Each structure stands twice: as C-alpha cells, then as structure tokens.
Amino acid sequence: MSHRITLEGGDGFDVSAGEDTLLRGALRAGVGFPYDCSVGGCGSCRFDLVSGEMESLWDGAPGLSERDRRRGKRLACQSRPLSDCTIKVRTGEEYRPPVPPVPMTAVLVARRPVTASMAEFILKTAEPAHFIAGQYAVFRPPGTDGTRAYSMSNLPNGEGEWRFVIRRVPGGRGSNAMFDALAIGDTLDIDGPYGHAHFRAEAPRDVVCIAGGSGIGPVVSVARAAVAASPGRRLFVFEGARTREDLCFPALMGTAQDGVTVYTPVLSAEADGSGWDGVRGFVHEEVERAVGPRAEESEFYFAGPPPMTEALQKLLVVKWTVPIARIHFDRFF
Ligand SMILES: Cc1cc2nc3c(=O)[nH]c(=O)nc-3n(C[C@H](O)[C@H](O)[C@H](O)COP(=O)(O)OP(=O)(O)OC[C@H]3O[C@@H](n4cnc5c(N)ncnc54)[C@H](O)[C@@H]3O)c2cc1C
Ligand code: FES
Numbered sequence: 189m190s191h192r193i194t195l196e197g198g199d200g201f202d203v204s205a206g207e208d209t210l211l212r213g214a215l216r217a218g219v220g221f222p223y224d225c226s227v228g229g230c231g232s233c234r235f236d237l238v239s240g241e242m243e244s245l246w247d248g249a250p251g252l253s254e255r256d257r258r259r260g261k262r263l264a265c266q267s268r269p270l271s272d273c274t275i276k277v278r279t280g281e282e283y284r285p286p287v288p289p290v291p292m293t294a295v296l297v298a299r300r301p302v303t304a305s306m307a308e309f310i311l312k313t314a315e316p317a318h319f320i321a322g323q324y325a326v327f328r329p330p331g332t333d334g335t336r337a338y339s340m341s342n343l344p345n346g347e348g349e350w351r352f353v354i355r356r357v358p359g360g361r362g363s364n365a366m367f368d369a370l371a372i373g374d375t376l377d378i379d380g381p382y383g384h385a386h387f388r389a390e391a392p393r394d395v396v397c398i399a400g401g402s403g404i405g406p407v408v409s410v411a412r413a414a415v416a417a418s419p420g421r422r423l424f425v426f427e428g429a430r431t432r433e434d435l436c437f438p439a440l441m442g443t444a445q446d447g448v449t450v451y452t453p454v455l456s457a458e459a460d461g462s463g464w465d466g467v468r469g470f471v472h473e474e475v476e477r478a479v480g481p482r483a484e485e486s487e488f489y490f491a492g493p494p495p496m497t498e499a500l501q502k503l504l505v506v507k508w509t510v511p512i513a514r515i516h517f518d519r520f521f
Contacts, residue, residue: 227335236275385491401493411441
C-alpha cells in the first residue's frame with residue numbers, strides 16, 4: 189500500500205505506507221526535495237501541508253523556529269504520511285539524489301578505536317555499498333528516539349562495506365549506544381546514501397578538505413577519492429582537534445596519505461610545554477592564513493561542529509567570495 193503525495197502546482201509521487209519519512213520517500217522516488225541533515229536540525233526540508241494527514245515524528249525538532257511553527261511549517265525528515273496528501277515545497281534539480289537511497293540491514297563486523305573518544309565502525313550489507321565519497325547514512329542506534337546521521341569514511345565498494353568514524357559525545361544517547369549497546373555481530377537497519385557534500389571528480393581544481401573533530405570521517409573519504417580520481421591533483425587537508433591524542437587522519441588514510449600534498453594538524457587545547465611545535469588555534473584560522481591566495485583555484489569540502497562550519501562559510505562566502513557551487517559541507521548537529 190502507498191500514499192500519493194501531490195506537489196501543489198506540479199507532479200506527484202508515491203510513498204510506501206511503510207516508509208519512515210516523507211523525505212526518504214521523496215528521494216527514493218527520485219524527487220529533488222530540498223534537505224541537508226535528514227535529522228531535524230537544519231530546517232532545509234520545510235514544507236506546507238495543504239491537505240491530508242501527516243504524522244510528526246519529533247515535535248520539538250530544532251529545524252523549525254517558533255515562527256515556522258506558528259505558520260504551520262513542517263519538516264519532511266520528521267513527517268510520515270498517513271494518507272494521500274497535497275504539499276507545497278519548492279523542489280530542485282540540485283537536490284535530486286545522485287544515488288537513490290535504499291534501506292538495508294547491516295551487521296557490525298568490527299569496531300576499532302582511533303582516538304580516546306572516536307572509533308571506526310565497520311558494517312557489512314548484502315548489497316554493494318553504493319554512495320559517493322563524502323555522503324552519509326542514517327540509522328537508529330539501539331534504544332534511541334529518532335535517527336542519527338553518520339558519514340561514510342571509506343570509498344564505495346562492491347563488497348557492501350560501510351565504515352563510519354563515530355565520536356562518543358558526552359551524554360549523547362545515540363553515539364554512546366553505538367559504543368555500549370551494539371555488539372560485534374549485531375544487526376542495524378541503515379539507510380542511505382544521503383547528502384550533497386560529496387566529491388566532485390569532474391571539478392578540475394585543487395581540493396581543500398577541512399575536518400573538525402568527528403568531521404574526519406567524510407574528509408578521509410573525500411581525500412581518498414581525490415587521490416584515486418587523479419593522483420597528480422593538489423590536495424590540502426586540515427585537521428582540527430583539541431590535543432595531539434585526538435588527531436587520526438594519518439592513521440585512517442594509511443598509505444593513501446602519500447597522495448596528500450600538505451596535511452596540517454591544528455590543535456586548539458594542547459597543553460603549553462607539551463613539546464607540540466605545530467599549529468595552535470582554531471582550524472578555520474589556519475585555513476585563512478594558509479589557503480588565502482589559492483582559494484580561487486580550489487574546491488572546498490568540510491565537516492564538523494556548527495561553530496567551525498559557520499566560521500568557514502563566513503570566510504569562504506563573505507570574505508573570499510568563493511562561488512557556492514565550489515563549497516561542499518555538512519554541519520554535524
Ligand atoms: C549530515 C551529518 C553527518 C554526521 N556525521 C557524523 C560522523 O561521521 N561521525 C560522528 O561522530 N557524528 C556525525 N554526525 C553527528 C551525529 O549524527 C550525532 O548528532 C552525534 O553522534 C550526537 O548524537 P547523540 O545521539 O550522541 O547525541 P544526542 O544529543 O542524544 O542527539 C543528537 C542529535 O540526534 C537527533 N535527535 C535527538 N533527539 C531526537 C528525537 N527525539 N527524534 C529525532 N532525532 C533526534 C538530533 O539531530 C540531535 O541533534 C553527523 C551529523 C550530521 C547532521
Ligand atoms: S533535512 Fe530536515 S531538518 Fe535538516
């Protein structure tokens with residue numbers, strides 16, 4: 189059984205009655221529905237319900253402001269159709285998924301610590317791992333309300349291997365459940381791929397990758413893809429972390445690190461007198477200092493906490509006027 193979703197003034201699409209959300213149903217149907225985070229944080233998937241019945245999965249989602257709520261706005265990533273519906277939303281070609289997302293069952297085959305607070309999770313599906321480097325999958329960690337998004341840190345492959353670098357967030361329900369409640373051999377329903385911050389192999393420019401904390405996962409994936417796509421291309425990687433023990437890019441890259449032109453670790457909370465003679469401060473400050481004149485010839489990829497992504501957006505868009513089409517990022521809510 190399915191529900192027909194009609195776009196006011198346009199076409200429509202069918203969403204299976206068992207579908208988790210309106211957004212996933214739309215993207216599976218190949219519709220260019222606007223979105224970014226898939227988890228209720230950004231507000232990009234706002235729409236108006238004109239008629240029909242739609243269940244809200246998370247009334248308090250921060251992606252809607254009080255004003256949005258007063259105006260009756262809803263989030264497609266937190267809504268599930270319960271009947272045929274008519275909705276109002278501006279769809280766009282740029283949102284059409286390059287790889288249609290599919291729901292799959294994965295098995296956790298390994299969990300490898302990479303720092304004191306982060307581990308690489310390796311999952312296997314029967315289906316090939318179809319995605320573009322830099323994209324993410326969504327899943328519901330055991331025992332949590334709502335889904336979480338985690339970016340793949342490996343490259344697409346026919347063996348169905350999905351790697352994620354996950355940080356244990358103090359007090360975080362989902363991330364802690366991934367460490368404490370999921371055992372090797374357990375299964376997890378995963379859905380993907382999602383996201384627009386994927387590698388553009390066709391762009392003939394230098395690649396600048398910037399990671400803050402657990403943003404390292406998609407940065408490793410994009411850096412690997414850049415090395416594989418054209419080994420001669422200049423690739424600059426900045427890794428922002430608190431202390432030396434929190435750095436993990438070289439360990440995750442392995443021998444592919446040889447394809448990186450310059451790797452710059454930047455530490456924000458390394459103790460004075462620890463012997464660290466590298467860069468100190470915030471990673472966006474070092475990007476501003478080091479990339480400056482090269483910005484015009486570069487394609488930018490970054491992922492990490494909102495203060496870092498906002499500082500980089502300000503630097504790239506406002507100060508350096510880099511065209512939006514060359515800036516690809518995920519804000520980790
Ligand atoms: C596109 C994207 C990619 C990401 N990739 C990574 C990655 O590769 N590695 C990594 O470590 N982290 C990543 N994150 C962050 C990750 O998704 C989690 O936010 C983080 O692990 C903290 O989750 P938590 O459950 O531990 O914390 P919590 O504070 O318990 O929850 C954090 C988030 O979960 C969602 N949430 C909470 N409650 C509900 C609810 N009732 N219903 C629905 N949703 C709810 C919200 O989005 C909230 O901000 C990514 C985030 C995004 C948006
Ligand atoms: S995509 Fe729905 S709130 Fe971000």
